[in-house]
Amino acid sequence: MARTIVERELTAPVALCGPDGRLNPDAVGWTRTPLHDTSGIDGRRVWGRNKRWEYWAITTPTHIVALTVSSIDYAAVHAILVHDRRDGSTIDRSAIAPLGGSATLPASLGDGPARTRTKAIEIDLDELADGSGTRLRGRAEGVRFDIIAHRPAGHESLGVVVPWSSRRFQYTVKDVARPATGWLEVGDRPVERIELPEGESWAVLDHGRGRWPYKMIWNWGAASGVVDGRTIGLQLGGRWTDGTGSTENAVVVDGRLHKISEELDWEYDESDWLAPWRIHGEHAELRFEPFWDRVSATELVVFGSHGHQCFGHYSGWVDADGERIEVTGLLGWAEDVRNRW
Numbered sequence: 001m002a003r004t005i006v007e008r009e010l011t012a013p014v015a016l017c018g019p020d021g022r023l024n025p026d027a028v029g030w031t032r033t034p035l036h037d038t039s040g041i042d043g044r045r046v047w048g049r050n051k052r053w054e055y056w057a058i059t060t061p062t063h064i065v066a067l068t069v070s071s072i073d074y075a076a077v078h079a080i081l082v083h084d085r086r087d088g089s090t091i092d093r094s095a096i097a098p099l100g101g102s103a104t105l106p107a108s109l110g111d112g113p114a115r116t117r118t119k120a121i122e123i124d125l126d127e128l129a130d131g132s133g134t135r136l137r138g139r140a141e142g143v144r145f146d147i148i149a150h151r152p153a154g155h156e157s158l159g160v161v162v163p164w165s166s167r168r169f170q171y172t173v174k175d176v177a178r179p180a181t182g183w184l185e186v187g188d189r190p191v192e193r194i195e196l197p198e199g200e201s202w203a204v205l206d207h208g209r210g211r212w213p214y215k216m217i218w219n220w221g222a223a224s225g226v227v228d229g230r231t232i233g234l235q236l237g238g239r240w241t242d243g244t245g246s247t248e249n250a251v252v253v254d255g256r257l258h259k260i261s262e263e264l265d266w267e268y269d270e271s272d273w274l275a276p277w278r279i280h281g282e283h284a285e286l287r288f289e290p291f292w293d294r295v296s297a298t299e300l301v302v303f304g305s306h307g308h309q310c311f312g313h314y315s316g317w318v319d320a321d322g323e324r325i326e327v328t329g330l331l332g333w334a335e336d337v338r339n340r341w
Contacts, residue, residue, distance in 0.1 A: 003263035004282060005245060010035055016161065016171050016209065017041065023161075023169040028246070031159035032257050036171050038209035039107035049073070049168075051341075052105050054114045054125055055206040056136055058147060058180050059224065059331050060196050062086055064292075064311055065145060065184060067138050069103055069116045069123050072341055076103040078116045078123065080140045082186055083292060083311070091186065093140035095120040096298075109173055109207050133178070136203070147182035147196065149203035156257035157205070158250045162241050170210030177224040177233025177252050178203040199226070202331075204233075216240055216339045219266045220248075221279060221288065223314045223332025230254055232330060234286075234314060236279055238266045249284070251318045251325055258320035260284060268336070273308045277334050286316035286327065288334045307337035 008029035017040030018024045027036060041050050053070035064083040070076065079094040095102070095118040106112040114125040124137040133150040157175035164170075180201040184194045202224035218240035224233045230253055237248025242263055249260035260283045268277040277288040290312035298305045314330040 005247065005261050005263065007246060007259065007261045009259070013037065015040065022166045023163055028161045028163050030246070030259060032156040034109045034157070034159055034173050036159060036161070037108050038171055041209040041211065042107065049211040051208065051210055051212050053208045054105065056149065056203060057333070058201065058203045060201040063184060063194060065147070067123055067136065069105065069114045069125065071103040071105060074099060076101070076116070078102070078118060078121045080121055080123070080138050080143060081294070082143050082184065083294070084186070091143050093121055093143070142186060142188055144185040145183065147180055147203070149178040149180050149205070151178060152255055155255040156252060158235050158248065158257055160246055160248050162244050162246050164213060164244060168211055168213050170208060170212065172248065173205065173207040174222065174235045174248060175205040176222050176235050177231050178205070212341070214340060218337055219335065221332065221334035223330040225330045227326065227328055227330065232325065232327060234318065234327070234330060234332060236264065238264060251320050253320050253325060260319065273310055279334070283319035284317070286314050286318065288312055288314050290334070304340045305337065307335055309333055309335040
């Protein structure tokens with residue numbers, strides 16, 4: 001059954017938190033460009049429940065690159081992943097450091113750089129001075145990269161506030177279909193250098209600031225590419241937003257964002273993660289066919305996370321404010337994650 005909901009588009013800057021650290025009711029809604037001041041998610045008013053992160057994923061015809069800089073107050077979790085689509089080999093480096101000293105994260109998106117420095121991983125995320133993109137640089141054992149995620153003029157991104165309660169809430173920016181250029185080096189002796197093919201490489205940002213419940217399950221899907229001469233970006237979310245009055249569903253067509261205000265249904269086989277997935281509703285009918293399942297598991301005393309991030313191709317259609325957008329072979333991912341912290 002269709003689960004269409006009414007969501008409010010915000011068009012003016014707004015603070016995510018009030019002076020007491022609770023959710024500002026005026027911040028609930030969605031945006032086409034980042035407008036939320038998230039400086040209240042810094043651990044000074046409320047400590048131990050803040051979750052801040054910058055996650056980037058880059059897809060190319062031959063490689064998948066992903067990187068994370070994050071802090072959950074009492075720990076900082078960082079990662080670099082490179083998957084070679086040609087032979088299936090994977091480099092997966094991660095680092096967990098006590099407290100948040102190894103992570104530098106801007107108070108709000110665009111306010112400054114994001115960085116991490118550990119023995120295992122170095123990452124630098126910097127906005128270009130002219131506002132035309134973001135520079136992503138990283139180094140770990142066996143991998144180095146320097147990539148520009150370009151921001152074309154007028155390019156829009158989806159910002160959403162998810163209000164579980166006045167004390168538990170999340171703000172995310174999902175920025176899909178950012179053209180990517182640059183290079184990637186893998187290996188040590190010898191080193192292989194891969195230049196990202198222009199027009200065939202795409203970057204996706206997941207930026208988050210919020211205060212989370214102890215346990216959460218979510219679905220997230222994204223894809224980018226060119227279909228019939230048009231640049232298409234998919235952004236899909238589920239489970240964690242259900243019942244909150246907010247959704248993370250949208251399609252970006254040639255830089256213009258079209259909100260899908262519906263709780264879409266996700267269908268997939270948890271006994272066979274590489275079987276086709278179906279994501280559908282009144283405003284979308286998508287089939288996702290995975291070719292690789294990135295399995296992740298972290299289980300520590302204070303927190304744990306178990307996930308299947310499957311990479312593959314989307315086909316089907318989505319509704320862009322009344323225009324039916326056909327999707328064929330769009331490269332991206334869909335995931336199921338269970339988080340405890």
